[in-house]
Amino acid sequence: MKLKTLALAATVAVIGAVAPAAAESIKIGVTPGPHAQILEAVKELAAPKGLEIEILEFSDYVVPNEALNAGDLDANSFQHKPYLDNQIADRGYDIVDVGFTVNFPIGIYSEKVDSFDEVPDGGTVAIPNDPTNGGRVLLLLQDNGYLTLADDVGTTPSIADIVENPKNLRIVEIDAAQLPRSLPDVDAAGINTNYAEEAGLDPVNDPILRESPKGPYVNLIAVKTEDQDEAWVQTLVETYQSDKIRDFIEETFNGSVLASW
Missing domain, CATH: 3.40.190.10 (Periplasmic binding protein-like II)
Incomplete structure (x- = not known):
């Protein structure tokens, strides 16, 4: 009986010493x-x-x-x-x-105009300097009739793909995180939602143009x-x-x- 008691105690001690599985x-x-x-x-x-x-x-x-x-x-x-x-x-x-x-x-924002139609001829539009997000803004401008891009540009068009620019827009590329700060210096800027919200902009109501959510x-x-x-x-x-x-x-x-x- 004494040996069984000691064996049981040893087993309990061993079980108690096993740590629970660590979280990933x-x-x-x-x-x-x-x-x-x-x-x-x-x-x-x-x-x-x-x-x-x-x-x-x-x-x-x-x-x-x-x-x-x-x-x-x-x-x-x-x-x-x-x-x-x-x-x-x-x-x-x-x-x-x-x-x-x-x-x-993605949205295009402005501190100077209330609609993109009001952007002046030769106005400056800032876009993200990475190919995909910059391309999104160019496609948004094309979808609304402000630019025409070359055929077959896919989802990553660049400034070099602009074939028609009836408002003679000056497109400038800026680091995406800096675009909200550029608003006082440009006529409009395409800004990703996370950076817009971080800058206190309303991504639903503030853009003068906004991308379709089904893209x-x-x-x-x-x-x-x-x-x-x-x-x-x-x-x-x-x-x-x-x-x-x-x-x-x-x-x-x-x-x-x-x-x-």
């Missing part, structure tokens, strides 16, 4: 504003599922993919698919999209190709694409950010 911990890169706000909500919902998320904010669109490709991040959530495809083609990144997130219809520019979560089948990726995507996060987006952003899954 990942780092996700985002840009400031809505992407960061949404990920904070995702972080809270993912924690009880054993997924701990550290959110790192980046002020531009280039570094998050560089950091992910280098292994300094486990995932990022800030870009749409045309931009990711362009970055992979240009830089050879070994990363892949694993789930859609939200759409931010190809749905944002996504990206990971390294080698990680795409990891369990934490499925947990992350399922948590993001949940009804609770959809409700959070609708209640927080009032139509300026649209859930796209």
Whole structure:
């Protein structure tokens, strides 16, 4: 009996010494504003599922993919698919999209006019200096009859693709994060929603032109190709694409950010 008691005590001690399984911990890169706000909500919902998320904010669109490709991040959530495809083609990144997130219809804003028709002949229009977002603004101008672009330009036209410019617009390229600051110096500027909101602009009511929400520019979560089948990726995507996060987006952003899954 004494031996059985000692054996039982030893077994209990061993079981008690086994630590619970550690939570999976990942780092996700985002840009400031809505992407960061949404990920904070995702972080809270993912924690009880054993997924701990550290959110790192980046002020531009280039570094998050560089950091992910280098292994300094486990995932990022800030870009749409045309931009990711362009970055992979240009830089050879070994990363892949694993789930859609939200759409931010880009807008053209002005402090000088109330409609784009009022932009003067020869007026200056600032656009993002990255190919995909700059191209979005050019396509928006074409869709509204202010420019004509060459055929077959796809989703990434450039200034060189302008074939007709009836208002003789002067198109200037500026870093996307700096575009809100350019408004006093230009007649109009195409500004991504996250930077517009960060600058206190209303992406629903303030633009003098606004992109259709049904375009190809749905944002996504990206990971390294080698990680795409990891369990934490499925947990992350399922948590993001949940009804609770959809409700959070609708209640927080009032139509300026649209859930796209």
